[in-house]
Amino acid sequence: MKHYEPPKKDLWSGRISNKWLYLHEKVHCTPLNEMPEAQKKSIVLLGYACDAGVHRNQGRVGAVDGPDVIKSSFGKMPNHLASHVLLHDAGSITCANSDMEASQSQLAEAVCTLLHKKQFPIVLGGGHDMAYGHYCGIKQYLDAKKQGQSIGIINFDAHFDLRKKTDQGNSGTPFYQIAKECRQEGIDFNYLCLGIRRDANDRNLFQTAKDLDVIYVMSETFQPAFLQEITTFINAFAKNVDHIYVTIDLDGFSSAFAPGVSAPSPMGFTPHIVLECLKTIIASGKLISLDIAEMNPRFDIDGQTAKLAASLVHYVAHAVSGS
Numbered sequence: 147m148k149h150y151e152p153p154k155k156d157l158w159s160g161r162i163s164n165k166w167l168y169l170h171e172k173v174h175c176t177p178l179n180e181m182p183e184a185q186k187k188s189i190v191l192l193g194y195a196c197d198a199g200v201h202r203n204q205g206r207v208g209a210v211d212g213p214d215v216i217k218s219s220f221g222k223m224p225n226h227l228a229s230h231v232l233l234h235d236a237g238s239i240t241c242a243n244s245d246m247e248a249s250q251s252q253l254a255e256a257v258c259t260l261l262h263k264k265q266f267p268i269v270l271g272g273g274h275d276m277a278y279g280h281y282c283g284i285k286q287y288l289d290a291k292k293q294g295q296s297i298g299i300i301n302f303d304a305h306f307d308l309r310k311k312t313d314q315g316n317s318g319t320p321f322y323q324i325a326k327e328c329r330q331e332g333i334d335f336n337y338l339c340l341g342i343r344r345d346a347n348d349r350n351l352f353q354t355a356k357d358l359d360v361i362y363v364m365s366e367t368f369q370p371a372f373l374q375e376i377t378t379f380i381n382a383f384a385k386n387v388d389h390i391y392v393t394i395d396l397d398g399f400s401s402a403f404a405p406g407v408s409a410p411s412p413m414g415f416t417p418h419i420v421l422e423c424l425k426t427i428i429a430s431g432k433l434i435s436l437d438i439a440e441m442n443p444r445f446d447i448d449g450q451t452a453k454l455a456a457s458l459v460h461y462v463a464h465a466v467s468g469s
Contacts (some may be wrong), residue, residue, distance in 0.1 A: 149241065150256075154171060155216065157221065158175070169224065169233065174233065178372060186231070186469070187466075189231070189467065190265045192257075193212075194249070194269055194271030194276040198244040199287075202315075202316035202317070206407035208445065211442075214238070216459065228469045233463065235267070246314075246316075251285060256285075258283040258290070261435070267435045272440070272441070273317040274440055276320075280437050284391055284435055298384065299324070304413075305343075306342065338365070340423065341398045342362045342365060342368075343365045343367050346411065363379060368415050369419060373422055377422075384412050394437070396439065404450070406442045406452065409440070417458075424465070
């Protein structure tokens with residue numbers, strides 16, 4: 147398979163208990179072409195080892211190494227998953243010769259396959275251009291089922307990522323690309339952004355968001371003090387869609403928590419508000435897939451950003467499996 151790297155067993159190491167007390171003891175390294183159909187709860191970690199879109203968007207490159215670092219940090223964490231819940235590492239989608247579009251296409255195919263096999267995908271990146279490929283994979287899966295079900299996108303991010311695609315897409319264009327395709331197909335573009343910063347989006351992006359009827363919560367409101375109002379926003383959004391795809395851009399967090407990203411800022415949000423929102427989203431029963439973008443080990447400090455990403459994966463994996 148082109149643009150694909152099988153899982154690396156040497157990423158999964160840590161304390162040895164022989165009782166599956168740690169996640170590296172629980173995980174199965176399973177290539178995509180060997181992935182079984184899930185009989186019970188089953189979670190798949192899939193990397194998107196590509197930062198060509200970040201380079202095109204004039205960001206700090208290095209996120210290509212993000213998936214492996216997140217997996218390694220995650221593997222050292224304690225395992226509280228029920229014994230019947232399966233956990234797979236399916237390797238990573240790769241990017242050769244800066245061919246981001248081929249990587250996005252391969253990601254879409256992989257996500258579609260995993261959903262058909264009743265797996266819950268957690269995609270680890272990598273640039274936020276992964277969102278376009280990830281969404282396309284979910285849509286391909288739902289289109290194949292011919293049920294016409296709607297997809298709501300919830301993006302935890304400081305940026306809209308609604309830049310208009312000119313010559314090539316990049317890490318700043320994925321949701322505009324999705325919106326454009328929704329318009330062409332005559333379907334609703336359901337997009338909720340949490341944590342938007344005025345100092346991180348120019349006036350044209352705010353106008354684009356308005357034109358596309360994007361729902362968003364500004365960073366000064368995306369705070370624990372306003373949790374009740376934010377929860378109301380999320381529940382109202384969830385009520386109007388059939389499935390929810392969540393994407394978490396690590397550069398939305400304050401650099402106090404996430405220094406190792408492509409576009410850091412001290413003005414971002416905290417992990418606690420994100421965890422509370424994830425709790426609400428998962429409780430809706432509509433979460434179909436999730437990804438974490440922009441992990442850049444090259445600029446991380448003491449593995450802090452990797453641990454944040456791994457902790458988010460830890461929470462989601464346990465919550466969606468009911469463990």
